[in-house]
Amino acid sequence: MKTITIILLTLSILFSCNQKQKTPDAINKLPRIAICGLAIESSTFSPAQTTEDAFHARVGDEVYTYYPFLNEDSATRKRAGYFPALRGHALPGGIVTKEAYESLMTRMLAKLEANVPYDGVFFDIHGAMNVVGMDDPEGDMILRVRDVVGEDALISTSMDLHGNVSPQLAHQSDLITCYRMAPHEDAIESKKRALTNLLDRIEPGKGRPAYKARIPVPILLPGEKTSTRIEPAKSLYAKVKPMTQKEGVLDAAIWVGYAWADEPRNHAVVMVTGDDKKQVKASAEELAQSFWDVREQFEFVAPVAKLDESLEMALQSNKKPFVISDMGDNPTAGGAGDVTWTLKQILKNAAFQKIEGPTLIYASIPGPKLVEKALKVGVGGKVNEFAGAEVDNRYAGPVKLKGIVEAIREGDKHAEVEVVVRIGSARVIVTKKRKPYHHEADFTNLKLKPREADILVVKIGYLVPELYNMRGDWIMALTPGGVDQDLERLPYKRIKRPMYPLDKDMAEPDLSARFIPLSNEQKAPVEN
Structure with missing residues (x-):
């Protein structure tokens, strides 16, 4: 009898130990999410220059103040272990000095390096930053972030709809979205969507979406003509959410782009991400064609x-x-x-x-x-x-x-x-x-x-x-x-032409979907 009792006790202890090993630390380990980004809208037609102090950069726990959905008691905060690196947001202004950009990036990358590895990165930018001597600062920024976090980490990019999506930025972003309202009353909602999409892919092990379709749309208009308060932008942007509700589509977005910078990447873009190639392609092409079809209807939002x-x-x-x-x-x-x-x-x-x-x-x-x-x-x-x-x-x-x-x-x-x-x-x-x-x-x-x-x-x-x-x-x-606001009197020299409305009689553009390689695949394609 004593022998049986000892055996049962031993089995009980072993079972107990096995259960202790299956703690949340072992089985339900929270995703490790980094937070970083620099945001500014900077005109190349202004003589002003933007220096580092204008970004009011926040580091570590200070970064949380940007995101009300990440307060300590929020459900989103409890879904992951967060590692805020550096986030800077400057008032729109002139071109950023190279010294300011390099200093901010050095600080950001050092903070990121200190807490590797990560499962994902919440990459929060504007998309219209211009830096002295650079054509695609956000493309450079995400590449340098990727070098630190590695190819396995998923990067979810949150943007202003007045930003620019270069092929490089599209390639290194595993998920990408932007605001759907101008004025940007949905800014916080959009940032939360970018982070939620990231967590929803990491937690169940889905990983990066299988397909990213990007379509450059040769339109360059100011925000004052593309406000979603009025038509046609109101109805155009109303088409975005229904696309995201299709089976196999994760997110869809329309970028108007930034009109006051003379760079090749400055133009409208449509992007759709998801796991169903056919649906991703069809959704992107429908949104791009819808944008092109209403190009002549855009007027100033007020007299x-x-x-x-x-x-x-x-x-x-x-x-x-x-x-x-x-x-x-x-x-x-x-x-x-x-x-x-x-x-x-x-x-x-x-x-x-x-x-x-x-x-x-x-x-x-x-x-x-x-x-x-x-x-x-x-x-x-x-x-x-x-x-x-x-x-x-x-x-x-x-x-x-x-x-x-x-x-x-x-x-x-x-x-x-x-x-x-x-x-x-x-x-x-x-x-x-x-x-x-x-x-x-x-x-x-x-x-x-x-x-x-x-x-x-x-x-x-x-x-x-x-x-x-x-x-x-x-x-x-x-x-x-x-x-x-009179874009036709601005001295554009480097944007891609033809471009509406600068070239009103241009031929119909190719608005077919271009599939962007995944971030862990070949380098980003060069835009024709």
């Missing part, structure tokens, strides 16, 4: 006019605020943000030269020397100093601002210091460094009341949702700058 006409319309309107988009120097699209041409025209206008005139808020112009003087004299003091045109003086020189300081605010992430100067009935926001004004709080923090102003002039193109919902009426002014 457009020359600046003098825009001001006259605003002065005659009784709707508050009448918003004027100063489009040519829009810093949210890559403009230098310090072109003074529009502000000079406003201050010359007799309507705004007396304090009792129509109230106008102008946002904004960089003027570090004026800001320094304002800090000395304080609120209520007088200033008389030049501002603007330190970077882009092609259209007008610095503007002399002589007025009363009505507000000063320090500590803004982008502007650093903001000053409101009253000149006649106009309030001009002067910043130490350039800053786009998107939110009502950007104004109310300066004790301004934008909803009560007669006219609100902002350096922007199509209005972001908060400004759009605030408007009484709206016009987009055709003003000069590094992101000029």
Whole structure:
């Protein structure tokens, strides 16, 4: 009896040990996911250059602040072990210096190297970065990331729809997606989709999708003509999600591309990924043909006019605020943000030269020397100093601002210091460094009341949702700058031609699907 008891006890212990070996560490090991990327939209038609500090690079756990879906209690956070390396996001601007790019990449790659191996990489970029001496920075970036993480790791690329998808980027991306709305109200949703797609392939061991179809579409249009608020972009982008619901299709995306850079990769692209070759091919070709078919229907998202006409319309309107988009120097699209041409025209206008005139808020112009003087004299003091045109003086020189300081605010992430100067009935926001004004709080923090102003002039193109919902009426002014909306007067030399609308009578393009090799196969094909 004792012998039987000992045998049973031994078997029990062995069974127990075997069960302990099948712990989550052994069987349900969480995927190891790296997070990295650099994002900026940079114009090659602007004299400005972007330096490293503009990216406000976050490293390690700081990276999580970009992603609300990765807070500590979220289901997505619990699905994997995450290793944030470096993520930088700069305001759109001029071309990035080579020194800035190399420094950021050195830091990113060192962080990635410290935690290899990985099962996957969440590669979060914009897609319209331009770097001095480089044609395809994102293609270079993903290759260097791949060199660190190896060919077995899956890379899921998340992008802005105004980015560019080169053959190299398409080749090294195992999964790829972009926003489906402009303005980008679905930005966070799209980033989460890119990460979820990655986890959904890794967890069950599916690996990289078998097929990636890429179709270059020879169209180059600005975001102000391709907003999904209106047709035809609204219906065009509405076709994307149904494609992803087909059996054998994982994701589909349409990139409008970035119009203000003169590079061969700058044009529209359609990509579809999945495991069913026939469905992937058909879906990509349908989306590409749909885009081409509506090319002549794209119009500006709002009425457009020359600046003098825009001001006259605003002065005659009784709707508050009448918003004027100063489009040519829009810093949210890559403009230098310090072109003074529009502000000079406003201050010359007799309507705004007396304090009792129509109230106008102008946002904004960089003027570090004026800001320094304002800090000395304080609120209520007088200033008389030049501002603007330190970077882009092609259209007008610095503007002399002589007025009363009505507000000063320090500590803004982008502007650093903001000053409101009253000149006649106009309030001009002067910043130490350039800053786009998107939110009502950007104004109310300066004790301004934008909803009560007669006219609100902002350096922007199509209005972001908060400004759009605030408007009484709206016009987009055709003003000069590094992101000029009149593409036909930009000196393109290197983009692929023919290109619509620059070549309106071009022949029908080849919109058949090109299958891109998987990332662990041969090198990326060269685009014809």
